Amino acid sequence: MTATITDDNVVTTARRVSIARGYRFELVKLVSQWRIRLLVLACWIAPALFVAGVSQQSTLPSDTLFGRWMHATGWAGPLVTLGFAGTWALPLLTSVVAGDVFASEDRLGTWRHLLVAVRSPRRIFAAKALASLTVILLLVAGLACSSAVGGVVAVGNQPLVGLDGHLLTPGDAAGKVLLAWVCALAPTLALAAIGLLGSVTLGRSPMGLLLPALVALAMQLAQMLPLPVAVRLALPGYAFISWNGLFTSPAQLGPLLTGIVVSLVWTVAATALAYLLFIRRDFTNPAYDGSGRRAITAGLLPLVGLAALTVAVVTVATGATGSGIQQDKVQRSVATAFAHLYRMQTQQLHRPAVTEAQLKATAACNKSDGQAAPQGAGNDWRCVVTWHLPGAAAPGTAIYQLDVTPDGRITADGDGPKEVNGYFLVRTPTGDAPNPLWQFDGNVELLDTTSKG
Structure with missing residues (x-):
């Protein structure tokens, strides 16, 4: 049976x-x-x-x-x-x-x-x-x-x-x-x-x-x-x-x-x-x-x-080695996100339109105030973002404190100047609105497969 x-x-x-x-x-x-x-x-x-x-x-x-x-x-x-x-x-x-x-x-x-x-x-x-x-x-x-x-x-x-x-x-x-x-x-x-x-x-x-x-x-x-x-x-x-x-x-x-x-x-x-x-x-x-x-x-x-x-x-x-989180990747991610979000803030404030190419945003990031190698996860990353506006003589700068997790997620917290990213609201002609540059998320690609252009 x-x-x-x-x-x-x-x-x-x-x-x-x-x-x-x-x-x-x-x-x-x-x-x-x-x-x-x-x-x-x-x-x-x-x-x-x-x-x-x-x-x-x-x-x-x-x-x-x-x-x-x-x-x-x-x-x-x-x-x-x-x-x-x-x-x-x-x-x-x-x-x-x-x-x-x-x-x-x-x-x-x-x-x-x-x-x-x-x-x-x-x-x-x-x-x-x-x-x-x-x-x-x-x-x-x-x-x-x-x-x-x-x-x-x-x-x-x-x-x-x-x-x-x-x-x-x-x-x-x-x-x-x-x-x-x-x-x-x-x-x-x-x-x-x-x-x-x-x-x-x-x-x-x-x-x-x-x-x-x-x-x-x-x-x-x-x-x-x-x-x-x-x-x-x-x-x-x-x-x-x-x-x-x-x-x-x-x-x-x-x-x-x-x-x-x-x-x-x-x-x-x-x-x-x-x-x-x-x-x-x-x-x-x-x-x-x-x-x-x-x-x-x-x-x-x-x-x-x-x-x-x-x-x-x-x-x-x-061919991946290490954590996959390097200084150039963090800088590129922060600068790209800042440029896109700066345009959004510009539209909120009804300022003259500007493109990412015109802004030429760059970021200089270090870890533990330069006391540690600029790679790997941690909440001790600090970035200074620099950008240019058409017709302006001097470039603008903004500071961000970063928390980078091991999976590549970036949380950027604005640290001034107040007019750019130091406060969670911006004054618009129609009233206060959330400031897109105050805090934002980014992502570091752990593999080097995306074009850097």
């Missing part, structure tokens, strides 16, 4: 259930769970309420990427939501869905019934994997659509300021926001595949359910450390960060594409490991509770080896 239900090569008189029927059955099982229904409802409603509520507050989450622009455009909201989702929501969602899809059968003791009905472990694995993928895609779509609708309805379909200060039209902003969410699917799939692997190897143990969240937390902690850029890009979680390169001109695609490829490689590898372990499992033992030794030898060690291999491949393919 056992050989009949576990071996695809044995001819049986009963007709096997197709993958399509098994997929529909597993999808109904997932959606019928109250926690999955609550998650779907929350993902399609909560982001809209959150974005609309925050957009109406006087204090904005300026420490979050694009948070300072939530009063200005509805397209900042879905990006703020994406930043939060990549850190917390998506790892937890993959844990609840993919991390429990196999373990639930162990808890309920229903493997024998399922095998008798389907007569193929391979089809069961495919059906469960596809059903969990469908639910995860539904949850991600809800987060993206809900936050975008909430932002546009609450604030409006206005232009979005990019990470280098250039202005994106509403249509361009919408396309970039959609693309950013699509790119975030790659690391989400990697976490889901790790969830499948944990669910298969650890049985009814709660560690299988928590594995994607724990892996995501470990990768987030790693991104906060001063790791070499090759190690940073070789972690699948980096694609949760590198989408910000879409919002510069030209787009910083090198780190983004690297993060996506690495995430997809991890997805395939973890799914293949889960599949091999699943079809080799002994389903005749009702007391099976996972195999700790097999989880290490066939689950953990191959992923550790994959991590080492991706680090080596990324290092050779990109």
